[in-house]
Amino acid sequence: MQTFAYLRPSTLAEAVALLEAHAPDARLLAGGTDLIIGLRDGSERPRVVIDVKRVPELCCGIRDDGGTVTIGATTIMADLATSALVRRHFPALAEAAAAVGSAQIRNRATLAGNICNASPAADTAPPLLVYGAVVLAAGQHGARRIPISEFFVNPGVNALARDELVVAIELPVPAVRVGAAHVRRTRRRGHDLASVTLCAGVDETGVTRLAYGSVGPRPVLKIDESGVLADPAASGAARAAVFDKLFAEASPSPRSMRAGPAYRLAMLRVLGSRAVQTAIERLGEERTNG
Amino acid sequence: MADTLPVEMIVNGRRRAIEVPVNVTLLDLLRDELGLTGTKECCDVGECGACTVLVDGRAVDSCLMLAVEADGAEITTVEGLAADGQLSPLQQAFLDKGASQCGFCTPGQLMAAHALLQENPDPSLPQIQEGLSGNLCRCGCYFQIADAVLAVAQSGQEGGRK
Amino acid sequence: MNAARIGDSPNRVGGRERVTGQQMYVADIRLPGTLQAKLVTLDCARARIISIDKTAAENLPGVSLVMTAADLPQPVPRFGPQFEDRPVLAVGETKYHGDPVAIVAAETAEIAAEAARLVRVEYEELSAVYTLAAALAPDAPLVQDPSLRPKDPLAGTNVLREHRVGWGDVDSEAADVVIDNRYSFPIVTHFAIEPHSFMAAPEGDGVAVWSSIQHPYWLQKILAKILRLPLARVRVVAPDPGGGFGGKQHTKYEPIVAFAALRADRPVRLILSLEESFQAARRAACEVHVRTGVRADGKIAFQDIEADYLIGAYADIADRVVSKGSYPGAGPYNVPAVRIVARSVLSHTLPSTAFRGFGNPQVNWAVESNLDEAARAVGLDRLELRLRNLARKGDAFIPFDTACDGDWQQTVRRAAEMIGWGQPLPAGHGRGLAVGIKSGPTTGHSYSTVRLLADGSVLVYAGTSDMGQGARTIFAQIAAQELGAPLDWVTVVMGDTALVPYDQQTSASRSTVLMGNAILRACRSIQEQLRRMASELHSVPEDQIVVENGIVRLPDQELTVIQVLKAGLGRMGGELIGNGESRKDAEPDHPLQGSAAFFEFNCTAVEATVDEGTGDITIVRHVAVSDVGKALNPLQVRMQDEGAAIQGLGHTLMEHYIFDDKGRVRNLGAIDYRIPTSMDLPLEMESDLVENGDGPGPYGSKGMSEGALLCVAPAVAAAVREASGAVIRDLPLTPERVWRALQERDGKEV
Structure with missing residues (x-):
């Protein structure tokens, strides 16, 4: 040194x-x-x-x-x-x-x-x-x-x-009840740098905040105010359309050796919908506990 | 020559006052200056855990800490686990359960396990596996290491400290 | 007092040192006045060295010496276990990223590192080959100077050697189904937690060299030749390696460190970083093309195997890995026709060397996976197909080699039972089962001296390296058993060629059998001497006295060894010395120059699930059953099997080198070369043993340390396929790769 x-x-x-x-x-x-x-x-x-x-x-x-x-x-x-x-x-x-x-x-x-x-x-x-x-x-x-x-x-x-x-x-401290979840993608289960890192927060007014990183030069925040993501009954097509919009900015590097761009983009969807689902469940628990 | 600073620390219960170059890691200080070679060097990037020591009771990778950062701290290395030639319960459990093969990762595993048990005296298998995931063992003793930690936890001899 | 004997699992001998931090590895040994060394390397793989300017480095305060090839004897000595192709430092040209062009020795490691940066090398980057395809292209640049092998017709190519072995007639053997596939196995590295470490010091008129090496006597021989010294003036000290796995078998940087120490007339140590260790040793990548012919009744008609191994720029032991690893490629089955063509292909990459499994896992991955497809094609259960073809004890399944030496059916049935083969599976789960076989040592030569001291304590001298496999414990158990000493009264002396008699090597899971037998013979020689002693002391004819398990049995009484020893030695004291030798000679006409001392046989079975969204594999259960003949220490056997299995999961699930276009390893070091952590394990892992006492080692033991690694990959891939339908023929089975296979399964474009 x-x-x-x-x-x-x-x-x-x-x-x-x-x-x-x-x-x-x-x-x-x-x-x-x-x-x-x-x-x-x-x-x-x-x-x-x-x-x-x-x-x-x-x-x-x-x-x-x-x-x-x-x-x-x-x-x-x-x-x-x-x-x-x-x-x-x-x-x-x-x-x-x-x-x-x-x-x-x-x-x-x-x-x-x-x-x-x-x-x-x-x-x-x-x-x-x-x-x-x-x-x-x-x-x-x-x-x-x-x-x-x-x-x-x-x-x-x-x-x-x-x-x-x-x-x-x-x-x-959120003024309304929020359920949130953080998820990530790595090459192994043990500690590793994330090839996708993502957080979803769903609040009781139906707004979903989605932030994600490792798929572009900086972590970004996207907000779905349509209520579609927060609605467990929303159709798959409707949710996919919202995700299309929220993830439009993602531009994973093709040079990374940790994961290829196609995989990272696909994982954004997978992790996004899983995190939103967990967030909705947690929001439900908040309600019960509250 | 590098700048040096006076540093005071307690290492395995013994007070040490040393003049330390600022660009030396705690790992190098322990191994090269204090002769405590039980702490091992492998990856130098905080991935393998072979250099794990306790700083004020917390497990840290000593390769990622400057020695001067440890000024005023209490350090425990693997040499500090046994007292009066008597192995700690954790050390004994490592032997009994076959948790050490080549032994190079063993000091780091012991220190991480010790800290884990101090924090959580009754860990589950997944908690042990999570808590020790920062310590690589290429011989693949992971199940035996977990067995040893579980055995100590179940015996109630928390942290291996007498 | 520790009364442990053969078949017990006492605490590891040397374990106390390991858990207290007292175990001294090479980097822990400090000699006064030692210089710290650093290697100088270039930032590309292949380059022509135009000039090297040492001035700035030499002028840095604290630098003792800077050596390049020009400072070595000319022509620069070359070495290697198989071919003497590797120069002590690069001469004229570097051949891989990490090939050292100079060494710097200085008062501190920091100064050495700074000086290494100050060595100015003018060089011209040359075109190079890093893949099999590139190395085999017709106009490929040659890795090896053709003048190094003047009479070899392959000298004008990058094929170092081609190995052909087989029997029967593959082209005329009738088959109902032929399964024809290509498989690949990546470059992986040993990642011993102890980086490679070396030290040398002038000693008398010779040199002493410390190395974390598995084969100290082979190193001694190479050093003696290069340094032009008699063997007796080259002392190799080999402290227990902190993990070897084959990567520390052969000479690496000991010669240059020895030259530096002799020139500086001071001790010089070179402790590699993990990154440098990654550039010093790795497993050969392999592409395998396999055609399996099967008859409708499930009998294998033929195996037609072509395996190209990507070895490095210098041969090290890699070509032997290729020949010996591909040789049992058709597996432990009775196959009427087999053709195996294996090639070792040189490339401008770091030298590949031995790695647990020694070339077998690469071909096993392909052939066992292909058998699963064959079973599907003929509509037969995958286990049943294997059982129908598996060799029975005594079958000459490789016609010119040792016959089947175990009850392999028993091993396979046990693994199948443990994984619940044939039982209903939860939805989304799949099972896979595979067998692995490896030729044990084909030659060997071990000596041991055992000294029974006057108080009944024992010194055992064994030149084996205990790199974690536990050889020291096994040897102590053998001596304790034979001479009746408590285990803690037995000291095993290892790791110093000046003190300990010759042992050929620590590899191929040989030490329990070969060194074990030498120790057993040395102990038996002492038993003979005790018999003579007792005969004289008690005036009983020798043939009426039995010495065994520490007891001297006379017609009318039983005495302990110590009683006889003390009385026999009398007031003058002394000791009894036994020598033992065990050898397995070469067989010049054999394809491997020697038949197998034993076969390592393992069956691995797994149950797995696949995350359809991400491609993550979860191994729900992993079982490994090995035929070990006799477990001398059952806990150590379990540790070896489970450790091998987890290491196998590394190359199966996550490990691989990634090269850039300059031939540099992009994922050098621990951050981006991932190995399994404690969170990457099967949810359950269980190992079991088959013990029929039918091995050639002490008490009927066989070697075992590699078996449970051999067939992990095909077992896991088979489970993944059954669980998800994903078909993958390239390792590792990363989540991304599984996900791609799932997209392909669904006909989606990626």
Whole structure:
């Protein structure tokens, strides 16, 4: 591993100042499950590594602010997957977090890291899109709120300015009842990178939100307001027509060795309809429990 | 030469204060500086689990962690499982159930299993298989490893800690 | 005290070291003053080396040496177990992605890696062949310099050798149905969790070399020749490999590390990354064209098999894999006419080598799958067709080889019973059953020395490598059984050619039989000495004394070995030393230069379901039954069978190399080369044994370690076909491939 300066700020202001001073030669280190691989294989050669795990503003865990759940940037996947709060309000996010890597990876990988890498295959992205998350960013010029749907730009590129970092992710507790499910496609059942990652959320007003990734340059959110997908009695043809529209943007790479484009496109349909079905079932359970 | 930082950590119960190059992983620190070669190196990308150690009680891939990140942490490696020459229940169960063939993945499996049992003292077979899926065993001892973990769970000797 | 004997399953000898982290693998051994080495490779497969500039690398502080082919004795020594075709470093041309052109040794691994990047190689990329089709094309660039095999008519092609074996007349044998298909088997790699590791150090007037190797004595021989040293000055230390599976049988980078250590006059170690290990060893891909002729009564009339194996740029042991792996291709059946033509085809890819199953799984996949189609064609149950053709004990099913040496019907019936063959299946489930056979070792030569020490404890010297199969435990059990010592009073000394007598190799599931017999003979020699001792001590004629299982039986009393030993050695002490040898000599006229010491025989049966939407296969139940003669340690036998089965599921379901257009492996390393995890297993797995005590090894044992891998693929594919109707003749059975087959089944275009 090449050498670099390792800096460990203890306040947000310090972190922002360091980032400002050293960008673009600086990389932020949170869980490190991607960065350290890059440092070792030489694909990442920053002069400065800023470890943000001890910045208190970033690691305040998972907080219920009444109507909003705020997840600190350095919250690890394992905590996300097992958080009672997340499981109650955003079960598909917990599901996605539990699907990331192995137990060892989930003990290091952070939510902010997962989204900041802006991998099209990021598993937490689809549920965050479905639940309408907002990214809280801080920089030299202050804080701002970025809707998650505007956060992913291209593979490896997010909407943050050079001197900005993610402080937390905010999730609005849904005002209506929602059933949601996260599903993914991999080459084996054990931990693997997703060749399709998808989340469906069906609410009691009949709106279906479908977010999916790994089939284009960025994860995307599509909304079916027609009520067709949410209607278990809708005809197969009607549902297929809606899926046609929702998946029209998918453009899986022909160069991937993980799955061919035809398969990925077909799996979008399969996973989409399975996730919607599970989401509808869960919505039913919500009603019963509610 | 690389920048170094002073680091303090407790390794297998022993306090260590070391000057560590910042670009060294926890795995390299344990193996090369502290001589704890029980922790193994294989894939270097967090896929195989051979380098699994406990950091503050949680199982992590030590190849994906800089040594300086462990400043202030408590580390347990496979060398820390047996006490006074007495194997932990989990180590003994690995022997009794035939859960180790070539043995190269065994330290990582033990550490991951140990963490699993700490978190869930009574896991089901699927929970064990999920919990240990980050530890590859090419000899294919997976069923025997699960047998060993189940045996310890059923004996109530949680986590293999006495 | 551990009273375990033959047939018990004591804790693994060496197990305590494994669970405490005390087991020392090569990378764990540290010598003072050791230099860290790194290989320099190019970013393509085949290239002409124009120049190599070492200056920048040599000037980096901490770099001790940079060596290229020019720094080696000229002509650069070449080595290989079968053909001496592999140079110590690439000479003039690289032949595969990963072929090293230089080695760097430095004070730290980091400096070595940096220096390796600073070695400037000017090169011109050359056209190359990575597939069978490309390698066999008429105008294909040649992988091997024809001057390396001057009298060989194939020298102008990429076919290294063609192996023909058979009997009867395939072309005139009458058949009612002929099933004609092509199958493919991908390149897969061993993925031992311990990456290949090497170290060398000057020692006296010679050299000591540490290697995670299965065949230390073969390595010693090669090093002695290359370094022009007597065998006695080449010491090979072979700590237990952290998994071998065939990938660590043969010499790889030990010669260059030894040259570097001798030049630096310091220890040099080279620990490969997993990615580099992936470039050092792999299984040969294979395309098999098989025509199976069957009569209406289900009798196989003929098997006509053409198998092209894609081997690498250097032969390693790959051509032997091709000849020995294809040889029993017609299976354990009585087939009147067989024609097998197998070719080893060179390519600009990393060298292929031995891998558990040794070339058999490739042909087995094709032939067993074809038999299922034959059964369907003649309207016969797939199990029944196999039983009708299966050789019976004593049948010369391969006319010029060892006759059928087991009750194979029993094995197959047991597996069928365990999977519930013929019982009703839930909707969407399917079953498959296949048999596998492999020729055991065709030659062998093992020595052992056993020392019964004055207190009754025992030292066993055995040159076998314990890479996880558990040889050390079996050997200790044999000595404990014969000499009456508690198991924990037996120490097995292995892994050092300077201490331990010669053993030819650790492969072909041989060690229980060949080394086991050598140890047994050494123990029996000690028993003879004890008999003589007891005869003198008690004035009883030797022929009235029996020594067995640790007991010395005189006409009027029974004594323990220790009692006789202590009295016999007297106050001066001493020890008894026994030597044992076991050999299986070559048979020059045999197609494989030797008949099988035994056959490994396995029957695998699975029940599976298929997710119609995604193509995912779920193996509901997987059973494996092996004929092992006698299980000396039943738990270890089960571990070998289940481990082999899971390894077989890897190449069946998910493993394969993917090359890019420069001949680079795209999925190098653990992220994109997927092997089974604990979540990728059958929901149930069960193994069972057939023990008729009819093997040539100690107590009637046979070798077993590969059997349960041989026929996993055809059994799974058959279950998938019955469950879903998907027909697949190319491995692995990835979800995507199954999904495509389902689309084809439904007549949909993909």
